[in-house]
Amino acid sequence: MFDKRKILVATTNPGKITELRAMLDADVEWLDLSYFPEIEEIEEDGQTFIENACKKAIGYARITGQWTIADDSGLEVDALGGEPGVKSARFSGEKSKADNRTLIDHRNIAKVLELLKGVPKEKRTARFFCCLCLASPEQILIETEGTLEGLITNREIGKNGFGYDPIFFVPHLNKTAAQLTSEEKNAISHRGNAIRKLKPLLEKLLCS
Secondary structure, eight states: OOOTTEEEEOOOOHHHHHHHHHHHOOSSEEEEGGGOTTSOOOOOOOSSHHHHHHHHHHHHHHHHSSEEEEEEEEEEEGGGTTOBGGGGGGTTOOOOTTOOHHHHHHHHHHHHHHHTTTOOGGGOEEEEEEEEEEEOSSSEEEEEEEEEEEEEOSSOOOSSSSTTGGGEEEGGGTEEGGGSOHHHHHHHOHHHHHHHHHHHHHHHHHHO
């Protein structure tokens, strides 16, 4: 029987784990995939963010017997027809076991910037999109989503965050996402918006 006071965060990305734990602030024991090293990674082959998030959540929940939160998130660039989209994490190619996350991030960023060469600022509109899914081994319990609108810069700016943050400019703050503190980013981010929607629903489930 699963224990709803233990929740698995279905990711190996430390940035995502930190954001979820800090913002949900739930009275649970948080687990991540390092607790289950024998588990094979579930393939993200859905056509949408929500398909991938739900597939991972219910898949890992059934394998581990734990309530599981999974997300799928990424960058949609209008001038690239919505790419990288669901391929955001592997936009520059499939990763090998020798690749670390920083190297992958820089390769993905470099590809986006190369594809946008010569595109004027006003046409470099983009958004971060996030879908969150909480599942028990039996069913999907919660689905939420959030977005953050911005522009793609022509070079990396800032050292914070992860992924495409260094090239994602937030106009009303006059900073890239990589120039924001964790608190500033959580207040506006796509993942933060999705988490804020999930939090009261999770609290209700935990109290039931």
